Amino acid sequence: MKKxxxxxxxxxxxxxxxxxxxxxxxxxxxxxxxxxxxSKNVVKSLIKNINLSYIYPDPNCIDLKKDILKxxxxxIDEIDNIITGNGATELIHYFSSAFVRKKVMIPSPTFCEYExxxxxxxxxxxxxxxxxxxQIDSEFIVKNGNNPNNxxxxxxxxxxxxxxxxDSIKQISEILEKIDGKITILLDESFVEFVNSKDExxxxxxxxxxxxxxxxxxxxxxxxxxxxxxxxxxxxISNKKTIEKMSSKIISWNVNGLAQIxxxxxxxxxxxxxxxxxxxxxxxxxxxxxxxxxNKIKPVATDVNFYLIEILGNKSSTELTNTxxxxxxxxxxxxxxxxxMNDKFIRVAIKTPRENKELFRALEKAL
Amino acid sequence: MKKxxxxxxxxxxxxxxxxxxxxxxxxxxxxxxxxxxxSKNVVKSLIKNINLSYIYPDPNCIDLKKDILKxxxxxIDEIDNIITGNGATELIHYFSSAFVRKKVMIPSPTFCEYExxxxxxxxxxxxxxxxxxxQIDSEFIVKNGNNPNNxxxxxxxxxxxxxxxxDSIKQISEILEKIDGKITILLDESFVEFVNSKDExxxxxxxxxxxxxxxxxxxxxxxxxxxxxxxxxxxxISNKKTIEKMSSKIISWNVNGLAQIxxxxxxxxxxxxxxxxxxxxxxxxxxxxxxxxxNKIKPVATDVNFYLIEILGNKSSTELTNTxxxxxxxxxxxxxxxxxMNDKFIRVAIKTPRENKELFRALEKAL
Numbered sequence: 001m002k003k004x005x006x007x008x009x010x011x012x013x014x015x016x017x018x019x020x021x022x023x024x025x026x027x028x029x030x031x032x033x034x035x036x037x038x039s040k041n042v043v044k045s046l047i048k049n050i051n052l053s054y055i056y057p058d059p060n061c062i063d064l065k066k067d068i069l070k071x072x073x074x075x076i077d078e079i080d081n082i083i084t085g086n087g088a089t090e091l092i093h094y095f096s097s098a099f100v101r102k103k104v105m106i107p108s109p110t111f112c113e114y115e116x117x118x119x120x121x122x123x124x125x126x127x128x129x130x131x132x133x134x135q136i137d138s139e140f141i142v143k144n145g146n147n148p149n150n151x152x153x154x155x156x157x158x159x160x161x162x163x164x165x166x167d168s169i170k171q172i173s174e175i176l177e178k179i180d181g182k183i184t185i186l187l188d189e190s191f192v193e194f195v196n197s198k199d200e201x202x203x204x205x206x207x208x209x210x211x212x213x214x215x216x217x218x219x220x221x222x223x224x225x226x227x228x229x230x231x232x233x234x235x236x237i238s239n240k241k242t243i244e245k246m247s248s249k250i251i252s253w254n255v256n257g258l259a260q261i262x263x264x265x266x267x268x269x270x271x272x273x274x275x276x277x278x279x280x281x282x283x284x285x286x287x288x289x290x291x292x293x294x295n296k297i298k299p300v301a302t303d304v305n306f307y308l309i310e311i312l313g314n315k316s317s318t319e320l321t322n323t324x325x326x327x328x329x330x331x332x333x334x335x336x337x338x339x340x341m342n343d344k345f346i347r348v349a350i351k352t353p354r355e356n357k358e359l360f361r362a363l364e365k366a367l
Numbered sequence: 368m369k370k371x372x373x374x375x376x377x378x379x380x381x382x383x384x385x386x387x388x389x390x391x392x393x394x395x396x397x398x399x400x401x402x403x404x405x406s407k408n409v410v411k412s413l414i415k416n417i418n419l420s421y422i423y424p425d426p427n428c429i430d431l432k433k434d435i436l437k438x439x440x441x442x443i444d445e446i447d448n449i450i451t452g453n454g455a456t457e458l459i460h461y462f463s464s465a466f467v468r469k470k471v472m473i474p475s476p477t478f479c480e481y482e483x484x485x486x487x488x489x490x491x492x493x494x495x496x497x498x499x500x501x502q503i504d505s506e507f508i509v510k511n512g513n514n515p516n517n518x519x520x521x522x523x524x525x526x527x528x529x530x531x532x533x534d535s536i537k538q539i540s541e542i543l544e545k546i547d548g549k550i551t552i553l554l555d556e557s558f559v560e561f562v563n564s565k566d567e568x569x570x571x572x573x574x575x576x577x578x579x580x581x582x583x584x585x586x587x588x589x590x591x592x593x594x595x596x597x598x599x600x601x602x603x604i605s606n607k608k609t610i611e612k613m614s615s616k617i618i619s620w621n622v623n624g625l626a627q628i629x630x631x632x633x634x635x636x637x638x639x640x641x642x643x644x645x646x647x648x649x650x651x652x653x654x655x656x657x658x659x660x661x662n663k664i665k666p667v668a669t670d671v672n673f674y675l676i677e678i679l680g681n682k683s684s685t686e687l688t689n690t691x692x693x694x695x696x697x698x699x700x701x702x703x704x705x706x707x708m709n710d711k712f713i714r715v716a717i718k719t720p721r722e723n724k725e726l727f728r729a730l731e732k733a734l
Contacts, residue, residue: 011619015423022425037421046417053413053597053629054404056382056590058389086453090618113619120616223423230420230624249487251457252378252480256623257597262420 004108004127004340008119011112012337014347015229019331026329027355032162032191032306034227035279035351038262039272042226045265046258057257064260068235071267074204075211080240083247086254088190088221088234093117094249095217095236099184101153105145107136108340109163111188114156115339126150129340134164134300134308138171142178155179158188159206160195163335163347165302167195169205181215184242190221190234193273194305196281207237214239217246224305225273226266231259280305283350290360296367306349308335313367316343320366328362371475371494371707375486378479379704381714382596386698393696394722399529399558399673401594402646402718405629406639409593412632413625424624431627435602438634441571442578447607450614453621455557455588455601460484461616462584462603466551468520472512474503475707476530478555481523482706493517496707501531501667501675505538509545522546525555526573527562530702530714532669534562536572548582551609557588557601560640561672563648574604581606584613591672592640593633598626647672650717657727663734673716675702680734683710687733695729 014030016022058064065079076082085091096117104118108127118125128140136157145152157175160167172187179185187206195202207218222233233255236246255263266272284302291299291309300308311320321334333347350356381397383389425431432446443449452458463484471485475494485492495507503524512519524542527534539554546552554573562569574585589600600622603613622630633639651669658666658676667675678687688701702712717723 013423013426013619015426017423017425017427028422031423033421038418042420043417046420047414050410050413051405053409054400054594055395056380056384056398056596057599058384059380059382060384086618086623087620089620093618227421229423229620232424232620232623251453251460252380253454253456253596253599256453256599256626258625259623 004129006125006127006339008112008115008339011116013112014331014333016331019325024325024329025331027351027358028331029348029351029359030331030333031229032347032349033224033229034276035305035349036227036272036276038227039266039269041269041272042228042262042265046262049258049261052257052261055257057253057255057260059253061255061260064255064263067264067267072204072207072237074207076207076237078240081210081237081243083236083243083250084255085234085236086256087223087232088188088219089113090254091219091234091236091246092186092188093120094246095186096121096154097249098245099154102151104154104156105141105152106156107158107161109335109338110156110158111162112338114186118154123154126152127340130161130164134161134166136161136166136168136171138168138174141175145179145183152183155183155185156188157185158190160191160304162191163306163308163333163338163341163345165300165304165307167303169202172206176209176213176216181213184215184217186217186219188219190219190224191304192220193225194277194280195303196277196284210238214242217242222263222266226263228259228262228266231262232256233259233263279352280350283353283356286353287350287356294364294367297363306347309346309348311344311346315367317346318343320346323366324362327366328358330359330362371496373492373494373706375479375482375706378483380479381698381700383698386692391692391696392698394718394725395698396715396718396726397698397700398596399671399714399716400591400596401643402672402716403594403639403643405594406633406636408636408639409595409629409632413629416625416628419624419628422624424620424622424627426620428622428627431622431630434631434634439571439574439604441574443574443604445607448577448604448610450603450610450617451622452601452603453623454590454599455555455586456480457621458586458601458603458613459553459555460487461613462553463488463521464616465612466521469518471521471523472508472519473523474525474528476702476705477523477525478529479705481553485521490521493519494707497528497531501528501533503528503533503535503538505535505541508542512546512550519550522550522552523555524552525557527558527671529558530673530675530700530705530708530712532667532671532674534670536569539573543576543580543583548580551582551584553584553586555586557586557591558671559587560592561644561647562670563644563651577605581609584609589630589633593630595626595629595633598629599623600626600630646719647717650720650723653720654717654723658730661731661734664730673714676713676715678711678713682734684713685710687713690733691729694733695725697726697729
């Protein structure tokens with residue numbers, strides 16, 4: 001990949017509404033959400049409670065926060081350590097409004113909302129290009145963060161990183177240990193629950209460090225983990241003072257009533273998340289063994305539920321994306337619009353075996 | 368009422384979650400929403416579409432905006448004149464972020480979000496106390512707005528005003544005509560659709576003026592009109608440049624997928640809104656003839672679906688509110704927390720005949 005050149009104008013997202021006619025999309029591989037869709041328990045509970053749409057939702061999401069604590073089962077035990085949002089995205093903006101000042105540091109490539117939120121708060125951005133193995137460059141981040149001339153107030157980290165799919169647990173730990181404690185860190189763990197970890201403690205690793213590092217904010221997305229993209233629920237965990245600062249930016253009734261209900265049921269439905277993880281794990285292996293055989297592309301090994309495909313021939317990512325859509329009604333993410341990427345990568349979500357097979361067949365023909 | 372003294376610290380809202388134990392509320396008269404609750408057509412459509420909760424919603428709400436245009440049937444014909452929000456409240460904050468600078472003018476009493484949003488943008492507030500007949504003081508607003516020393520950038524108007532219930536169409540027209548065109552005006556018409564108007568054009572009166580007044584932004588709330596409080600949908604109408612400025616503050620996917628579906632169905636369900644208006648109209652008359660007979664209180668004539676009750680005896684609004692809740696499980700809005708009001712007023716929503724009767728009986732005993 002080329003070195004980072006900021007061509008940021010606005011956030012480009014995937015999803016069926018990123019194409020002109022949303023109805024032409026048969027399978028959406030551009031949205032990296034739970035391959036199982038919404039859980040049946042959530043559907044049942046929503047149907048049962050639909051009449052509550054009439055009532056103003058709890059503006060403080062007390063019951064939801066209690067259920068998040070139970071779900072996390074970590075060393076945090078008070079709801080004052082949690083803020084809930086209209087999707088994790090809303091919380092990125094609250095965080096930025098509270099903590100972004102002069103300059104920020106953002107890995108490149110990564111989720112575009114960090115750039116958008118920083119720009120809205122008039123901050124200059126120092127990009128930290130990922131290394132050749134797509135891992136976060138912790139050395140660069142620590143060095144530049146600790147240089148007082150850089151006036152860095154905030155660092156954004158996405159782990160595992162979107163769109164590279166890499167879990168950089170070592171690098172992030174190093175950053176936390178070595179970076180100036182005055183620099184606030186947003187660690188977006190939207191995809192962490194899809195990591196194939198034999199050690200269940202992995203999921204709480206950084207959450208448990210919130211007590212140790214006052215400058216750490218952990219972000220989680222139920223949109224992705226629980227397939228609630230249409231309902232919008234995310235949450236962040238940090239020390240009470242930081243949560244209070246973020247909460248001072250909140251819009252009244254930001255998390256809607258049905259979203260609160262769905263989220264509470266989803267958090268209890270551990271079997272559903274386990275099934276999704278099993279599919280992702282099995283499919284991850286299969287996908288790589290299949291795609292490696294095609295010498296026109298190179299799949300990038302991933303730790304999560306999406307992966308990059310590098311296009312080795314002359315075709316651009318836009319050409320390939322357009323062909324897959326027009327000929328097969330399959331939508332993948334053209335990575336050209338990620339700051340620090342080029343037009344030789346597409347991002348693909350891991351979906352059900354049947355759906356993934358359909359993509360393999362389409363790719364064979366399109367390349 | 369006393370002259371305005373700003374005691375604003377944070378927004379206090381009504382609703383069942385404003386009390387310690389939400390379960391003790393049998394009927395919520397503190398939320399001024401459609402007395403019929405959510406329409407049956409909306410419920411049906413939500414049940415049918417619940418599986419779509421899995422999909423990211425349209426971030427631009429294109430179809431919803433088209434339906435809003437159809438519903439309004441006014442002289443505005445492009446979706447670029449509309450912005451949709453996670454409730455009207457979110458749009459108050461986008462508006463403020465885009466237009467509030469040094470100083471703003473806000474009627475008193477009124478909906479607290481204007482104060483909150485102004486404070487968040489570091490503006491000083493000049494309050495314009497409503498007159499003795501509870502009408503907006505247009506003369507004060509024009510005079511102070513046009514005085515360059517005041518450096519007013521923005522005026523917030525709520526019409527009909529919450530919590531006074533008065534439709535100040537003449538006064539607002541006068542403000543629009545006479546105030547400096549550089550001052551941006553947010554005209555919150557969240558309750559306008561509940562006004563008993565024989566002239567259907569009333570509802571579009573100010574919307575149609577958006578073409579004439581570049582400084583005018585109209586705000587509407589589907590939360591209140593269509594009983595979608597739990598789903599959160601609001602919209603604003605203005606010239607394209609203003610809408611673009613407000614949109615530059617938007618959070619990605621701010622209006623959730625089920626909310627978009629519900630709103631589209633609700634906009635077409637004109638029979639439901641008509642029925643609600645009929646109930647409100649009939650009950651409005653009944654309520655006043657009943658309450659006037661009680662010499663311990665004085666109901667304030669209203670134009671909308673809620674009304675003030677002035678307490679004439681020694682009892683405070685907090686005492687009365689607490690008695691109604693603890694003895695009858697009925698929640699009314701204690702108006703003490705409105706800037707510019709005192710502890711002698713409660714605000715009550717007009718609900719169904721059976722529910723209103725229950726309040727009459729409880730009031731008799733509680734006073």
